[in-house]
Structure formats: structure tokens, C-alpha cells
Amino acid sequence: MKMRPGGELATRPLEFIWLADCSISMKTSGKIDALNDAIRKSIPFMREVAYENPNAQVYVRAIKFSSGAAWHIESRTPVESFEWSDLVVDGVTDLGAALLMLKEALKVSEMSERALPPVVVLISDGQPTDDYKTALASLMEEPWAVKAVKIAIAIGKSANKRILKEFCGDNGIDVLSADNAETLVEYIKWVSTVVLQAASSPASQAEQANTMGINVSIPVIDDDDDLLETISVEDVW
Amino acid sequence: MIITNKNWRNTFETVTGKSHVKIKMPNQDAALSKTISDEILITAVADGHGSKRCFRSHLGANYAVESAVTILEEIQDRLFKDGALNLKAFGKFYTKQIVKLWRDKVDADLKEHPLEENIIEDNDKKSIKKNPYIVYGSTLLIVILVKDFIVCYQLGDGDILFISKSKKVSKPIKRDERHIANDTSSLCLLKPEKEFKIKVFRDLKHVLKMIIISTDGYSNSFSSEHDFMKVGSDLIEIALEDGFEVIDENLKEWIEETSNLGSGDDTSVSVLMRIEEESMA
């Protein structure tokens, strides 16, 4: 029973968009399976971040691209009810088409009047097969595209990291490089939690972080812990 | 042949798979053990990739196990610091040197026997020219027993099984379900020392009774993971009832039989068993 007036704390929408490569090469070595699995696994964590952020309402969408681009999940789905359906591979790597689709989605007329910076995560394993350069330039004409937090994850060794970095722009974050399923899961979890958190509610910033020029202050990913830890053998069983 | 030190007994075997015997290909696997000291025992198995591209991987596999043993001997003094285990020495410090020695051995072989162009497939020519180590490519699994510690290394596929006193079987290093960027981790990669999975275990209460390491030819011969793990409980029963010598005498036959009925692949297996302290009557 409500004993006080009013409603929830005012929120702003935060759009989270997956840009996923589902070209034929993603079939080899189980890359597409790893991606589907990783995104699916990240959903509960994303929901947890959203649950603890009173200032944001998170919506998720996904664009897939191979020969051309299309919406994989078109409607702006509240993260609380977001479910992932598996991507299926087919075709080449038309990154340009995907960027043009993204442009349409980020048009001022499409976006809410008051929002938090959108987060866009591009995942690809190869070389673009269309004119991505023109498409990227066109995309960056949109003010929401400029303000968006753009992250790229390169899967495997054949991904063109230089092009992926062009997409990210000058945000001070390197393209994330995933060579195995475990790392991919970690990176996907990082973008869907830490980055999401930073965009919705910039938290305690260490003095050293240079936040000038970056929309959102983004923490650095954990380095590999080079020190070996001793495990009690009884924990093996 | 049984290798032994103060705390552990070991026997190992490698057999050429039916499929390779048929085509007169050498055994692409290798296995080697050594007692470095009273306190230190090492055992290693390696699986050469054996494909058309990796036509010298039988050599690569042998170089791999040799390097693992030689380097450990060389660094044995660095393994302890003030009486305690120096974990740092077991990490990249060790694996980097194994890789270097392996490459040195490969370089020496290449110098003496340069690669014949005609036996390389056209589409492989470019990548082999860039990285001739591919031809010798091999996985490597190592277990080092030192004092109360068991240090396990895994580069590529293969299996390590731990069996407890109570005959419970487990895999201390879980298999990498999907290695999505390469076919498998291998010594021929650019920075293989980074790809080693390393785990350090401490067994103060001596719960661990038996360790089995094998190349994937062994597990591939079984219809399921469960069946493969049963090997662990079977072997420990035999050893406890009839003695470790029985394993040593029959291991080669058992592996051959399994491989012939199963994968037909080259198989290497190394079995370690803890020596119980004699209790005062």
C-alpha cells in the first residue's frame, strides 16, 4: 500500500544495440555458437545492472549482417523481457549495410527526446565486403551516433581490427580481441555490464582516468593474472 | 618400465595407431618421464598433429617431451625459494624456455634436412613459408610432482585425470569446449607459452592417489566421457589389488587394444601412483 505520493525516480531510456556478423565464416570453429551462447549468458547480468540503476531504463535491439543487413531483434525490448534467438550464418560481411541500418535507428526522429548515451557493440570475424567507409561517414553525421558508446569485438585472427577501430572512433578503448569462447563470453559480459553501468550512471572515477573527450568514463578490462594460484586438490572433486 | 622417486611410481607407453601402421607413418605421439630428484618427478605426453601439412610432427612431439624434461632439469634449483615452492618459476618462466628449446631443436633439424618443396601441398606453401614450425606442430601435456604439489600443464587437447584414494575420478583441467580461432593450441603457434593452461594443486592430506595423462587418441577411443573416466577407477582398482607392476606390464597391450577398437589413432598414456608411507607395525 502506498503511504506516500508520487512514483518511481524519473528515468531515461538507454538503447543497447548488438551489431552481429553472421557471415559464413562465423560457422567455422563454432564462432557463431560461441557468440549466441555468450549473448544469451550475458542477459541475466545485464538485467542485474539495470535492476540496480534507478536512473536508466534499458532497451535492447540487434542488427545482423552478412549479405546485406537486417534487424535480428527489431523492437526496442525492455531488458527485463529480452530473450535471445540464435543467429544463423549465411553470406558475406556487409558491414556498410549494417552501419546504414544503425544510422536509421539512431536518427534524431527515431530516438527518444531525452535519453542516455546509446551503447553499440559490433562483433565481427572478418573483412567487410562492401563500402563500409562511406556508410561509416554517413552514420557519423547523426548526433546520436557521435554520442553513442561504440565498442568492437574481433573474433579470431582474420578479423580486420583496423576497420573495427575506425567504427569505435577515438574513445580510448582498443578493439577487444577474442580468440576463444571463454574470452568472448568475458568480453560480452563486460560490455553488457560494466559499459552499460558506465553509460547509465557514471560511477566513482579514479583520478587518473582521462574523461575529457570521452562521453562515458570506461574502466579498463582485467589483465591476465600472471601469478599462479595454488588450489587445494580436494576441490577438484 | 617403472620410473620412481620417493613418493611416486610412474609407467608410460606410446603406441602407433592402427591407421598409421597401415600407411607406414611413424608414431606421431611421444611420451617421456624422468626422476629429477627425490622430490621432483616429471612426466609428459605430446601429440603431433599428423596431418599432411604437419608431416614432421612425429619429430615435433618428441622434441616437445624432451624439452619439457630437459628444461625442468636445468631450472630445478629455481623451483624453491627459502624452502617454499617458487610459483613464479612454474609459469611462463618454464614454458617460455620449453618453447625456445623446442624451436632450437626444430631449427637444427631444418638446417640438416631442409623441407622438400614437392611434398608440400600448394595451398600450404604460403603459410609454411611464413611459419615452418607448423610442419612440426604438436600438443604437450606435462605433470610435475614436487613435494606436496602437483603442477599440470596443458597445451592443446589431451586429458589429465585425477583419481582419489576413494577411487573418485575428476578432470583438473576442463577441456576447452570451443577453441574458435584455431584448430587447437600448439607449439607451432606464435606465442604458445601464453596458451598453456597451468594449474597448481596442493595435496597436504595425500588425497590424490593416481594421475593419468593421455593424448586424445585415448579418450577418442571411448564412446563417452563417462566411459573414458571409468578407466581411472578401473586402473586404480587393479593397482590397489594386484600392485602397480601389473599396470606396468600390461599398459601397452591395453592401450593398443583400446586404440584398435576405437579411434585407431596414436595414443600415449602415462600413469602415476602415489607410494604409501610405510606405517609402523
Added chain:
Amino acid sequence: MHRSFKDRQRVILKDGTVLTIVKFLGSGGQGEVYEVATPQARLALKWYFVQTGTDKQKNTIKKLVSTGKPDERYLWPIALAEVHGKKSFGYLMPLRPPQFSNIVDLMKRRIEPSFDAVVTACIQLADSFHKLHEKALCYRDISFGNFFFHGRTGDILICDNDNVTHTAIQDAGVLGTPRFMAPEIVRGDIKPNIQSDLFSLSVLIFYMLMMHHPLEGKQEASIKCFDLPAMTKLYGEQPIFIFDPLNRSNRPLPGYHDNALAFWPIYTEKVRQTFIKTFTQGLRMPSVRPSEKIWRDILIDLKNSIVVCDCGMENFYDIDKLKQGVLNKCWACGSLLKPASRIKIENEVIVLNMGTKLYGHHLNKYEKYKFKHILAEVIPHPIQRDMMGLKNLSRQTWNIKTKTGKSYAIDFGKSFTIEDGTVVDFGETSGQIRKG
């Protein structure tokens, strides 16, 4: 997923403590938190990520462990936790009891406490900050996630105390959350200190009472993309209070900032004036910001003035308005609030509703702000249920004198009827009842 520890893992700390990891509780920007069990107790273990587990942080934790907690409401580091072979480190602290909700739950209205509970929580916040600052410690990182709140009683718990350092330490590493940061900190003019802590406390109290941020009005609504540069401008460079009497440019907009509009008229004039001072002059002059003691006194006054309307909803009895002959309307049903029974003890006026409690700080000036110590409670008359009585729950015998001159004593457990003009001698102090 990579976790530093696995469930059921046995961990031996460098100091010899043996822990078993019970389960992973969650992770924040700085590290992970686990529930752990020692042979003696269940505790929480916070474990830093490799890049946040710096030597500086380790020294901070060591100092906090030796300083000890400022008061009971702090979930404070008990001991440093280091493990052989692990590069990072952590610390042990008490577990949060399950009945406590995060303030996020309050903001999202997943819990619906009474005004009484919310105001009690604010009093405890002000009091706890006071104790912290008395020790010359500074709580540099305040955010929603740091505070927990018991929805029924209003008791609070303060967590994430690993960023508390001595005020003299200039270089502490964390700057705080922009929404809670004082403007001078947002702009980067100076490093956090006690006065910026005071600002953050005021913002927290504003959020608790108003379910809204004090600087988010028309200016906020006109921001399209609310990113860090936009936040820096709104909270740091051009902050304007939404109810600034002289500057109407940032008023709350209906449809966007409804909470601010709904809650502002409900509270007393004194509370509104305190907010105005903090968020107008106090924006640019840290020295005029109300101290924790002032907040505490004003909030106790606010709690004292809770009056229950006939419709059952809590309102606030504004004594300043009453002096002008006007009482406010009930926010829920709109009817004029009836002047309630109240007791005047020295300078305090406490409204007496069914269930109102008197505490140590009311009756005994040496016993301050211990809400667990209830010394009197308003209860229904045993026969005439709509009549109220005051029950003695203290160790002191009270001496009652009614308007008609009758005198008698009330021992522990007994009560007397609340009537106009009755004077009560509580021992340390005395009070007079007013009705109407």
C-alpha cells in the same frame, strides 16, 4: 565466467584464518563480494579486481581496520584479507542482514515505507555522518549503492566503506558519483573533503524525502543526451536549484519531474528553507552548507511533527503555519489537517498519533538518537479505543498532574490518558500536553 573464487572453495588467508566461500554475492566497479564462512561466523569478503587492488587501497583498508567503525550503522572492514599466490587482496566485513533493502529499491518503489521510516532513516544518515566526521574521516564516495534501509523501522546500514580516508589525505583515488558530487568537485576545483561530503549528504536526504534530484528541472529536461559532459554542466558548471526562489529557470516540469512537485509542499517550511539554503548559497559557498547536526535536529523535528490524517495517511504538522492560524491540507484526501494532540518538552513539540514513540533524545538529553531505546508509546485507551494514552516504557516513574489538579504516579508498563493541559514529569525533563 571468471570469478576470483569458486563456491565451496577453501581459502587460507595469510594471517591464518580459514574461510570457505559460501557464494558469490555480486560485483561492483571495484571488486567482487562473496559470502564466506569461518569456523566462528558468516561474513562478507570483498575482493578487489587486479587494477583496483592498489597499494594505496591496501593502506586505506589497514587504517580503517585499526581505526574501527564510527558507529553501529557502518558495515566496516574487520580485517585485511590476503592469500598466498594471489596478486590482489580484499577485506572481511559483516554480512548485511536480509531485511535491509538497497536505496535503489526505495527509488524504484519496490518497497513502500512510511514517511516515519524514511525520516527516521534520514536522521540516522545525518547522525552517522556526524560520527564519521568527528573522527576526521571523510566518506568520499556516496551513491545509492552504499546505503541500506530497513523498510519498516527506518534503520540504516552504511556499506562500501573502503573509500573512507582521513580528511588530510589529499590524494584518495576516488571522486564520487557525479549526481552526488558537490559542484566544486564536479568541476575539479578541489579534492573531496568534509564539506563536499555534506553536500552529498544533503543530496541523499533530498532523494530520500523528495524521490528526485535537487538540480534536475527544466534544464535537465532540455538535455537530449545525458552523458558525462552534460552531467558536468548540470551538476558542476551551471547548477540551479529547482526551487530557487530567485531563479525560476530550472523549475520542475510536470510530466518529467512529478515527484518533486508532489513532495515539496508536504514537508514543513523549516525543511524547505534548509534545502533552499543548501542548494542556493550552499552551491557556491561550501561553508554555509548546513552541518550534519543541523540536519539531524531539523529531521528530528520533522519526525516529531508527523500527524496522521483521519484518512490514515501521514502528513506533517507545520507549527509555523499553525501560528499563522492555518494548517495544511492532507496530501492524500485533501481535507484540512486537524490540530493534533501534542506534547511540548522543553523546546520540542512532538505530535502524538496512535503509535508515536518517545525516544531517549526526547526525554533524556544524555541519550541521543538511539531509536532502539523506546521510552514511551502512544496506545489506545483499553476501553475507549479512540482515546489515546501514553504508556511508560522507561525505568523512571512519571509524575502526572492534570489540568483539574489531580496528581498520580505512573510506573513502567502503566499509561495515562492524553488530555489537554496535563503536565508530565519524566524525571530528567517534563512535558505538557496540548490538544486542539
